[in-house]
Amino acid sequence: MDYKEIQNDNIQSILIKIQTLQKEYEVILQQYQEAGKNYINALQNNEPNIYTALKGKTWWGTGSVAEGEVSTQEECENMCINTDNCSGATFNPVKRYCWSRKGDGGISIGVDDDYALVPQQKASLLIMKELNNRLLSINKEISNHLQTASPYIKQQSQEKNKQHQKLNESYQHLLEQKVEMEKQLQEYYSVVEDSENQSLYVNQQNVSMRFWVLITCLVLLVTLTKLYGLSNPPIAITLWLFFIIILIVLTYGLSYPSGFALWFIVLLVVILMKSS
Numbered sequence: 180m181d182y183k184e185i186q187n188d189n190i191q192s193i194l195i196k197i198q199t200l201q202k203e204y205e206v207i208l209q210q211y212q213e214a215g216k217n218y219i220n221a222l223q224n225n226e227p228n229i230y231t232a233l234k235g236k237t238w239w240g241t242g243s244v245a246e247g248e249v250s251t252q253e254e255c256e257n258m259c260i261n262t263d264n265c266s267g268a269t270f271n272p273v274k275r276y277c278w279s280r281k282g283d284g285g286i287s288i289g290v291d292d293d294y295a296l297v298p299q300q301k302a303s304l305l306i307m308k309e310l311n312n313r314l315l316s317i318n319k320e321i322s323n324h325l326q327t328a329s330p331y332i333k334q335q336s337q338e339k340n341k342q343h344q345k346l347n348e349s350y351q352h353l354l355e356q357k358v359e360m361e362k363q364l365q366e367y368y369s370v371v372e373d374s375e376n377q378s379l380y381v382n383q384q385n386v387s388m389r390f391w392v393l394i395t396c397l398v399l400l401v402t403l404t405k406l407y408g409l410s411n412p413p414i415a416i417t418l419w420l421f422f423i424i425i426l427i428v429l430t431y432g433l434s435y436p437s438g439f440a441l442w443f444i445v446l447l448v449v450i451l452m453k454s455s
Contacts, residue, residue, distance in 0.1 A: 193328040197321055204317045211310040218303035230256045231302035233286060236295035238267035241282025249277040256296055267297040283364070285309070304364050311357050318350045 221229075232252060245262045249255045255270040255277035268279040273292045286295050286305050297305065325343050 190328055193324050197324050197328075200317050200321045200324070204314065204321070207310055207313050207317070211307060211314060214303055214307045214310060218300065218307060221300040221303050224299070228256075228260055229299045230259075230296045231299050232270075233295040233297070233302065235289055235291055235293060237269040237287045237289035237293050238280060238284070238295040238297055239269065239278075239287060240266050240280035240284045242280065244279050244281045246276070246278045248275055250275060252294065252296065255279070259296065267295065267301070270294045270296055301364065304360055308357065308360050308364075311353055311360070315350065315353050315357075318346050318353070322346055322350075 244265050245258055247258070249258065249270070252270050252272070255268050258277050259265040259268045259279040262279050264281040265279045266281055266283065268277055269289070270277050271290075271292050271294070286297070286309065289295070295302075322343060325346075
């Protein structure tokens with residue numbers, strides 16, 4: 180076999196490896212996109228006490244907080260929920276044992292009977308991070324094969340260069356997502372607290388609005404009595420009642436107490452017109 184045949188065989192071998200890696204890349208990319216959807220759904224559900232069980236995986240964090248014998252996965256989850264600083268746990272149904280852990284870390288490979296128990300939002304981020312690292316690794320491997328093959332494939336150089344550029348852009352995008360996921364992982368536990376504070380603020384605003392609506396109604400009714408008394412023609416009272424109803428309806432469209440001052444100014448103008 181001459182040098183040219185050996186060279187062609189090497190090129191074909193490299194091309195086969197690249198095609199295999201590209202197929203693997205596409206499969207993992209789909210898994211990565213699906214994990215992203217799961218993370219968005221977990222954020223929308225906003226349930227910190229819902230855990231994801233990952234078979235054949237373990238979660239060890241940075242240290243132990245509690246451990247002991249349990250009968251079910253639910254008991255292991257409750258052990259973590261009821262323990263301060265617990266960030267996840269490892270459950271083995273065969274051994275009937277639970278290890279609850281604290282601190283951040285990564286999901287490790289365990290035996291087939293192990294289950295990593297991690298809060299749903301955090302689990303989605305960790306899965307995305309693992310898939311992101313695999314995509315980066317495959318991307319780099321494809322790039323290395325392309326660099327090895329490029330001197331020998333002059334006819335396909337333009338197409339390979341475009342593919343190489345696309346892979347580099349994808350690589351940079353994945354790196355940016357990796358940084359963002361690290362940030363989201365650190366801010367995970369503040370999501371629930373922010374949601375509760377926002378709900379409390381909305382309730383306070385609603386109570387304030389109803390209070391000022393009541394004050395407005397009382398002032399308008401007193402003013403109507405002072406202006407006309409009980410012996411006035413019914414048609415005048417009817418017009419004023421209609422006017423009050425309109426004011427009340429419009430008042431519910433105001434967002435701040437300062438808006439109600441506008442209606443007091445309108446009322447003062449009507450009184451002055453009536454007195455003149």
